[in-house]
Amino acid sequence: MHAKGGHLFIQRMHAGRMSHPDNTPHHRPGVAPSAIAPGTPMFTATGMQDIPAPRALTTEEVRRTVDDFRLAARRAIEVATAIADEIGADRTGIRLSPGTTMRGIDEGAEGPDLYRYLVAELDKLGLAYLHVMHQGDEPLLADLRNRWKQPLIVNRPGRPRGQVGADVASGLADLEADGQMVLANPDFVGRLKADAPMNEAQRHTFFGGSAPGDTDYPTPGRRRRRLRHTITPAIATLQRANHGSHFRAYLLRGAAALIDPFIGVDHARMSAPTFPPHPHAGFSAVSYLFLDSETGIDNRDSIGTHNLTRPGGLHWTTAGRGIVHEEVPAETGKTVHSLQSFVNLPPQRRATAPS
Structure with a gap:
C-alpha cells in the first residue's frame, strides 16, 4: 500500500462487553450493568467463539462507571489534544458515528447538538481528518461540514454504486469511505473506472479471521x-x-x-x-x-x-x-x-x- 501511495491509520476503540476473555491478557470476562451475553461470536486466537456473558457490575461499580464515562466525555477534547501532542496532529484522526443505534445505543435528543459542539472544538486542533459514519441526519452532516475545516471523510453504509463519488462532487466530503464494496473488490478503483460490475460482499465471512471473505474475492x-x-x-x-x-x-x-x-x-x-x-x-x-x-x-x-x-x-x-x-x-x-x-x-x- 505504501509503495502505491496509500496510507494506513490504526483505529483504536473501547470494546465494552464486545470482547472475549481469550483476547485479553488477564482472561477475565467483560463487565456490564447486567450479565447478558451479546449473542454474537468473536474471532479469537483459537477461532470463532461465542462471547460469554459479562460480569454484572455492583450498584457501586455502576455509579463509578457512569462517573468514568461522564468524565471521559468531558475530556474528549483533552484526550484528542494529548494524542495530537504526543504523535502529531497531522497523524491523528477521529471517527464519530452520530445517531447510531448499534447494540441498543440511544444518544437522546441532545445528541446532535453535542456533536456540533464537539466537532467545532476538535477542529481547533488541526487533526488529520474527521471520519463520520453517517446514519441519515443530513442537516447534522451539513452542519458538521461547516464546523470542520480539515479533511472530512464520509461513510454512508450501504452506499449504492451509482452514488460513489457524489459526496465529494457536491463538496460535502473531501473523501468517501467505502467499506464492504472495497473489501469485496480488491480492484475497486479499476472497476469504477471501467464501469465494471462489482463482487457482492459475503457478510457471513466478516470478522472470520481466515482467507474466505478476506483475500479470496476474485479480480x-x-x-x-x-x-x-x-x-x-x-x-x-x-x-x-x-x-x-x-x-x-x-x-x-x-x-x-x-x-x-x-x-x-x-x-x-x-x-x-x-x-x-x-x-x-x-x-x-x-x-x-x-x-x-x-x-x-x-x-x-x-x-x-x-x-x-x-x-x-x-x-x-x-x-x-x-x-x-x-x-x-x-x-x-x-x-x-x-x-x-x-x-x-x-x-x-x-x-x-x-x-
Missing part, C-alpha cells in the same frame, strides 16, 4: 487465470484425445468476463467413444443435450455418479472443491450435440463437497 485477472488453468487445459486434452469429437469453447472476454456468476460456455458435437476424465473445480457445470442428438450421455464422476442424460435433458454438476468428470455416449458411433455452461460458485461454496 477479473484472477478469474481468467483460473479458467485457463482448469477449463482450457481440459478442453485441449479432449480435442487431442477424441478425433471424432469437436469441442468449441466460448469463454467470456473483456468487460463480459467480469460478469459474476457466468464464466463460460462451450458447444460439443460428439461421436467418439468417450470424453475422457477431466477436472472441474470451483464452479457448476450445466449440460443440455439438443433434441437432434442421436443418443444420450452417461455422466460419470469421481463421487460415483452414473446419470444418463437423454436428448432434451439437463445434467448439473456442482464441483465445489474438485471433481473428475467423464461423459460417455450411451450408444457408440452415434452423434451427441450438447451445450455446457460453466457457472462460477460464490466464495463460500468453492470449498464445499462436490455434488
Whole structure:
C-alpha cells in the first residue's frame, strides 16, 4: 500500500462487553450493568467463539462507571489534544458515528447538538481528518461540514454504486469511505473506472479471521487465470484425445468476463467413444443435450455418479472443491450435440463437497 501511495491509520476503540476473555491478557470476562451475553461470536486466537456473558457490575461499580464515562466525555477534547501532542496532529484522526443505534445505543435528543459542539472544538486542533459514519441526519452532516475545516471523510453504509463519488462532487466530503464494496473488490478503483460490475460482499465471512471473505474475492485477472488453468487445459486434452469429437469453447472476454456468476460456455458435437476424465473445480457445470442428438450421455464422476442424460435433458454438476468428470455416449458411433455452461460458485461454496 505504501509503495502505491496509500496510507494506513490504526483505529483504536473501547470494546465494552464486545470482547472475549481469550483476547485479553488477564482472561477475565467483560463487565456490564447486567450479565447478558451479546449473542454474537468473536474471532479469537483459537477461532470463532461465542462471547460469554459479562460480569454484572455492583450498584457501586455502576455509579463509578457512569462517573468514568461522564468524565471521559468531558475530556474528549483533552484526550484528542494529548494524542495530537504526543504523535502529531497531522497523524491523528477521529471517527464519530452520530445517531447510531448499534447494540441498543440511544444518544437522546441532545445528541446532535453535542456533536456540533464537539466537532467545532476538535477542529481547533488541526487533526488529520474527521471520519463520520453517517446514519441519515443530513442537516447534522451539513452542519458538521461547516464546523470542520480539515479533511472530512464520509461513510454512508450501504452506499449504492451509482452514488460513489457524489459526496465529494457536491463538496460535502473531501473523501468517501467505502467499506464492504472495497473489501469485496480488491480492484475497486479499476472497476469504477471501467464501469465494471462489482463482487457482492459475503457478510457471513466478516470478522472470520481466515482467507474466505478476506483475500479470496476474485479480480477479473484472477478469474481468467483460473479458467485457463482448469477449463482450457481440459478442453485441449479432449480435442487431442477424441478425433471424432469437436469441442468449441466460448469463454467470456473483456468487460463480459467480469460478469459474476457466468464464466463460460462451450458447444460439443460428439461421436467418439468417450470424453475422457477431466477436472472441474470451483464452479457448476450445466449440460443440455439438443433434441437432434442421436443418443444420450452417461455422466460419470469421481463421487460415483452414473446419470444418463437423454436428448432434451439437463445434467448439473456442482464441483465445489474438485471433481473428475467423464461423459460417455450411451450408444457408440452415434452423434451427441450438447451445450455446457460453466457457472462460477460464490466464495463460500468453492470449498464445499462436490455434488
